[in-house]
Amino acid sequence: MLAENASIFYGAFRAVADVTLPVHERQITAIIGPSGCGKSTLLRAFNRMNDLVQSARVEGKILLDGDNIYAPDVDAVAVRRRVGMVFQRPNPFPKPIYDNVAYGVRLGNPRIPKPELDAIVEQSLRGAALWDEVKDKLKESGTALSGGQQQRLCIARAIAVQPDVLLMDEPCSALDPIATIKIEELMQTLKERYTIMIVTHNMQQAARASDYTVMMMMRPDRAGEMIEFDQTEQIFTNPRDKRTEDYVSGRFG
């Protein structure tokens, strides 16, 4: 995906200013920066989740395989099927685990034969490293799982529809360190097939888990801007911008 001069507004307030960002395929791109600088806003622009906010508006372009997803003839629903999302707080549906994973698949293909669906559910749960923990209780509610399991269920649910891109907004912020490590390991296997963008407040996580890093910062007019984008190693060892250096070394923000 590629953002070209993207600005995002809430009513008259410009929350994100003029971001141009190439997202590399089958790589993990982390977005970091202080609270309120527009990380979530930017991330949600990549699958048109901001459409759900009445006042939100996007200027500029965001391209998916060369097509602007904000072109007038583009269907936001179709975009979201190709660009999935995992949220900060795990939000499994209050349905059986099986139905959680099958949900998106059934939307796209209501008549899918049961064996085929079973296979997708198993494959997705395996993909999210959850299968062994839940294979005997697929009929139990997704909300009855632990927080870390719920978040992996949400990942399974997202990959079940086979998107091209996965957006993750602080997916580990509600999890303990062990569950966090699990998700990070999972991301490493997922990136073989998916392009991943992740917002995180955890500098070690960005350093450990991502290939590219976007550093955002708030301007004096409170609009968020991208101040640096580079390979993660570069950002953490040899940043070009002084503010990035201060931020990643924890002296700031």
Add this chain to the structure above:
Amino acid sequence: MTATKHPNSLKRKTRLGEKLIQAFFFFCGFVSIFTTLGIVVALGSQALRFFGEPSINPIELITTTNWSPNIGEIGIWSLVTSTLITTFLALLVAIPLGLAAAIYLSEYATPKVRNTLKPILEILAGVPTVVYGYFALTFMTPLLRLIFGSDVVKIYNMASAGLVCGVMIIPLICSMSEDALRAVPRSLREGSFGLGATKLETSLRVVLPAALSGVIAAIVVGTSRAIGETMIMATAAGAGPNFTFNPFESAETMAGHIVRISGGDVDYNSIDYTSIFIVGLTLFLMTLALNFLSRYFVNKYREVYE
């Protein structure tokens, strides 16, 4: 440690206000339970008196279909079927329309539209039912007669009363369901949209199931209103028991029967008078059964979110 007492001592305090409030809440709960018991006792004792009459054979209550207690005919089915038919028709109108309106208000309407429509809806819920009764008689009945022919549709008929009763409970079902739908966390909707669901899919497959227990509660309250509805039935459904399954026939419902008898000048010792307690008791049992049924249903199908 010094000997001076710390202002925030850990000693147990008696919080008088807390105690009083607790007692008050207990009292309120007790009153409602006591009232229910009182109703059962009042209905039950009169019912026993009724069954004590020599001309009455209790088993005929459910084995015969003519209701005319003064000549010993006590087939309550004629009153029950009419009540069930009008209630069924009312729900046929009120559940789809009420739910659709609720989904519209909670999922589709902009805040401005919602804030205008909801108060209007609540006013509609407050219209006296006698007004609906005359609406049934002067509008719905002529309309039905126009559509189906005046030889088919009686002047007083269950269809008209039932349909209008449905219109009456739309606001109730809508308003209660809307509250339940709106209480579903936003994060669930986002999860659904994030998987490429449309608004309709999200509303029907995620929001509605998550709000099911609230929606069922709304339907139960609506059903109870329809079962117990008196004025619309007394005005438009007919003024005599009639065992029929044809909604275009005139037939008196249980509630309608009770007001007609108790409103007329019957002798308090007559069998006609005590018979209405049997009807009342049956009505009470029906709503009770409805409540148990819905509780079972909710426990079985509800989807719990945090």
